[in-house]
Structures are given as C-alpha cells and as structure tokens.
Amino acid sequence: MAWRGVLVSRPTRLSLDNRCCLAETEDGPIRLAFEDLSWVILDTPQASLSAAVLAAFADANVLVLTCDARHLPNGALLPLQGHFRQVGTLRRQVAASDALKRRLWQRLIAAKIANQGTVLDLLGRPGGRGLAAMARRVEPGDPDNLEGRAAREFFSKLFANFRRRRDGDVRNAMLNYGYAVVRAAIARDLAAQGFHPALGLHHDSVENAFNLADDLIEPFRPLVDLAVVRRLEERDEGAGESLAVEDRRALAAVLSASVRLGEETLAMVHAGARVVDGLLAALTEGRPALLPVPAPAG
CATH class of the missing domain: 1.20.120.920 (CRISPR-associated endonuclease Cas1, C-terminal domain)
Known part of the structure; x- marks a missing residue:
C-alpha cells in the first residue's frame, strides 16, 4: 500500500527513470518508487515535470496537486481510466x-x-x-x-x-x-x-x-x-x-x-x-x- 507523500517546495525536475520518479534538485537526485507514492503536491512554480512521469502518476493512481500563488491547492490530476464497472x-x-x-x-x-x-x-x-x-x-x-x-x-x-x-x-x-x-x-x-x-x-x-x-x-x-x-x-x-x-x-x-x-x-x-x-x-x-x-x- 502506498505510504509516502512528497511536498515539492523548491526548484525540482520530476521525470521517469527506470520505472521510478526521479526528482532532481540542487542537492542531488532522489528516486521514488511509484508503488510507494501516495501523493505529490507541487507547491512551487519552479517545479517541472515530463509528460511521461505525469502519465505514470495517473497509472499508479498517485494524487498530484498543483498550488496557486498563495500556496493553496488549486488543481488535481484525476484518473480517466476508472473502475472497470x-x-x-x-x-x-x-x-x-x-x-x-x-x-x-x-x-x-x-x-x-x-x-x-x-x-x-x-x-x-x-x-x-x-x-x-x-x-x-x-x-x-x-x-x-x-x-x-x-x-x-x-x-x-x-x-x-x-x-x-x-x-x-x-x-x-x-x-x-x-x-x-x-x-x-x-x-x-x-x-x-x-x-x-x-x-x-x-x-x-x-x-x-x-x-x-x-x-x-x-x-x-x-x-x-x-x-x-x-x-x-x-x-x-x-x-x-x-x-x-x-x-x-x-x-x-x-x-x-x-x-x-x-x-x-x-x-x-x-x-x-x-x-x-x-x-x-x-x-x-x-x-x-x-x-x-x-x-x-x-
């Protein structure tokens, strides 16, 4: 069961790397397994994501939120491939x-x-x-x-x-x-x-x-x-x-x-x-x- 949450609050690039989410910051790269991720909050305008990692988030049912200038959540990635029924x-x-x-x-x-x-x-x-x-x-x-x-x-x-x-x-x-x-x-x-x-x-x-x-x-x-x-x-x-x-x-x-x-x-x-x-x-x-x-x- 997914257990990890990530708040991105400083310049970070998120991309797909060998079926993991690669988070690159000024302190170095961090790899996060999709099966461990429960939620990701993008709380800075200096976060960038590849289309591949967005699709992987959707496939893994990871909650992804964006925030406005006041740092309040204003958008969410919702899955389009819902329940089979x-x-x-x-x-x-x-x-x-x-x-x-x-x-x-x-x-x-x-x-x-x-x-x-x-x-x-x-x-x-x-x-x-x-x-x-x-x-x-x-x-x-x-x-x-x-x-x-x-x-x-x-x-x-x-x-x-x-x-x-x-x-x-x-x-x-x-x-x-x-x-x-x-x-x-x-x-x-x-x-x-x-x-x-x-x-x-x-x-x-x-x-x-x-x-x-x-x-x-x-x-x-x-x-x-x-x-x-x-x-x-x-x-x-x-x-x-x-x-x-x-x-x-x-x-x-x-x-x-x-x-x-x-x-x-x-x-x-x-x-x-x-x-x-x-x-x-x-x-x-x-x-x-x-x-x-x-x-x-x-």
Whole structure:
C-alpha cells in the first residue's frame, strides 16, 4: 500500500527513470518508487515535470496537486481510466432515491458532529459531551441544521476570537489548505471508482464540479481541524499570518495521519478510498450503514 507523500517546495525536475520518479534538485537526485507514492503536491512554480512521469502518476493512481500563488491547492490530476464497472457505478449514482441520499447525509453529518466532540475531548476543551448528544439527534437530511449549530459551538471552543473565512487569519489559511488536500484526494478516489464528482448527495451547486467530494469530506473536516490546532501549538508566535513552508508540509501530511475506520486504523488517504468504496456498496444495496465513516485515531 502506498505510504509516502512528497511536498515539492523548491526548484525540482520530476521525470521517469527506470520505472521510478526521479526528482532532481540542487542537492542531488532522489528516486521514488511509484508503488510507494501516495501523493505529490507541487507547491512551487519552479517545479517541472515530463509528460511521461505525469502519465505514470495517473497509472499508479498517485494524487498530484498543483498550488496557486498563495500556496493553496488549486488543481488535481484525476484518473480517466476508472473502475472497470464505471458505467454501472454512474447508473447507481444517478438512480439513488432522495430518501437514500438523505439517510446517507444523515450518517455523514452525525459522524462529523461526533468527531467534533471527540476532537474537543482530545484537546481537553469543554463541549464534547454536548456535541456527542447533538450527533445522536441528526435526522435524515438534517432538516434542523444541526450541522450549522454544531459548527458554531465547535469553533467557539476550538479557537478564540475566530470567524470562518476571514481573510488575514492564518487559522483560516491552514484550514483551507488542509480541507483542499483532503477534498482533492476524495475527488481522485471518486473518479477512480467511476463516480461523477459533480453529482452530490446533499451539495448540488451548479458551479461546483466536486459536490460529491464535498459531501464525503464532512466527517474528515474535524480531523483536519485537529491537525491545524496541533500545528498552531508547535508554531513560533512571531511566524506571521501567512503559511510558511513548514506549515504547508505539516498540513499536507494530514493525508498520512492515522484515522479509525470501523475496527481498522489506517492513513487518511486510504480511509478516503474505503469511504468511496463503501458509498458504492451503500448505493448498490440501498443500505446507508454500508458507508463507513472515519473517526480520530486518538
């Protein structure tokens, strides 16, 4: 199982060399076996790649992300040769009843709120018990918007004087970075399994090409939030409000962080693939319980 992640943050040329990825930097060459690579983030405009290595990344199902001038992920290499039953997967996705989609959304949101409570407990913050109780009250489709109510409670305990999506706050920049890499990984897994990422269970924006990825990421978000808090605890107080390369490296590593999925503990990037597999099983059998949901590993 692929286990290695690479953040390219300085001038580097990536090429194909004897069935390995050759990374050439000013410090010398490094060879990386494709079967070991889980993700590669191109976090500098001074990275160059050959067409041969891009094709090899796609064949090996390696997640490849590009970043914008603010170092936020803005693009992903998605596989075109999907699951061998790609048409069948798409038919099941399109045929899913509204009732089934509401129950799947219930499962995702209940897990998200429960994970928020667990994160508060792990950090020694108050409020975890209340969020756990709220998670048990989520109904199909979340008609009472417990997700929004839980988010307000959660972030008020997680950060002081915090407002989501406020520019100039390094906490928001870190959250955006972590969410973006996990979202891209899920989108890659959806495409590989034959799903259409734009056709969501709950999210349905006509301007969003990744509605389904935005559905499945929900229970993973608190795990990213936990990684952000831990990064902030390690960060120098005078580090400023922009993301340093050390911040980006730590947040990219969330893909390799351990999470619990049922009785198993595995890397988040592999847990995402299992969730996508479970979604197909749930749609095929009409049983939401077949959709596994992640939880913090502790």
